[in-house]
Amino acid sequence: MFEREKQVLEQKLRPLLEAREVPVPEAFTYVEIPFKGTWGFGLAVFPLAAAEVKAKGLKGVPVPKRAQELAEYLAANLDPGQLPGIQRIEAVRGYLNFYLDPHLYSRQVIDRVLDEGQKYGHHPRRGERVMVEFSQPNTHKALHVGHLRGTILGDVICRILDAAGYDVVRANYLGDIGWHVIKWLWNYLKYHKGEEPPAEDKIRWMGDLYVEANKRLEENPELEAEVRDLFKRWDQGDPELRALWEKTRQWSIEGFDEIYRWLNVHFDRVYFESEVEEEGKALVEDMGARGIAIDQRPEGPVIVNLDQLMGLPEGTLRTYVVLRSDGTSLYSTKDLALAIRKFREYPDLARSIYVVDVRQSLYLKQIFATLKVMGYEWADRLYHLAYEVVVLPGNVVLKTREGEVVFLRDLIQEAIRRARAIVEEKNPALDAVTKERVAHAVALGSLKYTMVARENNRTVTFDWKRALDFQGVAAPYIQYAHVRANSILRKAGGALPEPLTPAHALHPKEVDLISQIAVFPDRVLMAAREYKPLTLTNHAYELARAFNDFYNTCPVLQAEPRVRAFRLRLVAAAKQTLANALALLNIEAPEVM
């Protein structure tokens, strides 16, 4: 931000430094000014002072002291009048602070926001396509809070990348085959034949049958022979079994779709494990023929010795198993084929991102390395966006196999129920339809916010109490600020006043709010660069807080006409920025609540 202003500044700075024989650095170090109620940027003078001390051999001269002297010298010799937009220059504790003229810039910022509307914070198209694969649930299993993090993180990353100017392909990858499916089918055929899932909760029913299958097999291990026989039938392509598989798979998919609708998450391309299985097996054969894979069948599996192939120290990428000794496929078999298929369908992908939990880091490195060894030039464009898992209090890992989970459906329903009660309590005057809409917005917003308002590589401990706490740093706080802004505009009525430059001395709370609004587009880029939605959740909160401060300090409707006109525009700009920030987090911005 303020690149133009800094450029002009540096031209003035150079001769002043040279006059003092201070070495001019290649780049100056700028920082944000931490003081509230001001707007501008700071220049750290320490590096200049350190360079001077070194160049002149000034032994025993403390750099901080020298920096402050230098800052004062510069402040005294720079004329704010010669620097566009700069109102005041101040030397403080080794920093040279440039305060901007808030009257000038506030108008620019507000006009821009209101002009760009929903596009404010969105950057020009880059003409680069990226694919983001996320969510990846298994059919025939439950969907639990653990899936929520990956799903929301992936979705928000897509939104952020889109806003940063990338063309995003949203991909999902469903685990629709494998042992878990066969076990499920075995249990169904033997104990539930002909049954159908209840319409209101298909996922739970599917998940329960899977848990039951595991329990039965655990209690009677001799039954495993039946499951193995079934797997054989599957592998031979038994039409009756395949038909049942497709039918039951559909039940899972319908259950997933319901959840995705609630979460407002969609996909452009859905891959199935089953569709890349044969390709994967063929690929492994080819790898064997080319000497990349070592075929130990039937005594052992087909493996790739990555460390040897890549000349890495033993134990770095270890050995990668790509096919079972009985010739059946593994996750790895299919993932190799999937990566290739993605680039066949979208040859121009600048990046193919895998939003997958951190436990699979080594595994994904192995996939990427294997593809590289195979000679695919795009292998360098594969990227693992790792996130830590969701655990229950006491570090209890969620396990679909034992059914030790918090079902996503239950969580969402409970959150909505809870939100309903709060809406009823806070705003009983609302009509029934609106109450319901607000309850949804608040409940889902809260869940999404907590999933994504955390460093990607830190675990989320799921706790009912905290997940359903709508106070403090949470989505409703931000939504509420949006509602208040809307309320002022509604009461003002009519069209917004024409653009105007403020004539009154801006209140520090006004300045803070404007500067939070102004910084939003930069935050979007930062979030995109680091694949870090946390940057945006933090900013959305800061923005809401700045608005609440402003709201509590600066009257809008009661203010004298010119101030009122300016503040109305400011409120409209704040509302728009809040809405845009929430949209990037896939959180609704209600008009009332």
Next chain:
RNA sequence: GCCCCAGUAGCUCAACAGGACAGAGCAGCGGCCUUCUAAGCCGCGGGUUGCAGGUUCGAGUCCUGCCUGGGGCGCCA
């Protein structure tokens, strides 16, 4: 054994590619609804950023070692 991640207030977490006195929320105590929605705001208390070194003008942030916790490591996904 090797590798990865984390350790910040009583609790849950921030700290924008090293920068100003380490900030919020929750919990606790005390205030603010005849003025734009109190899902809000204000105030009080609370810290040797796991430990020990190092680099730097400057370290929660980078490097080394150690401690604690979590995860991964050839036929699960």
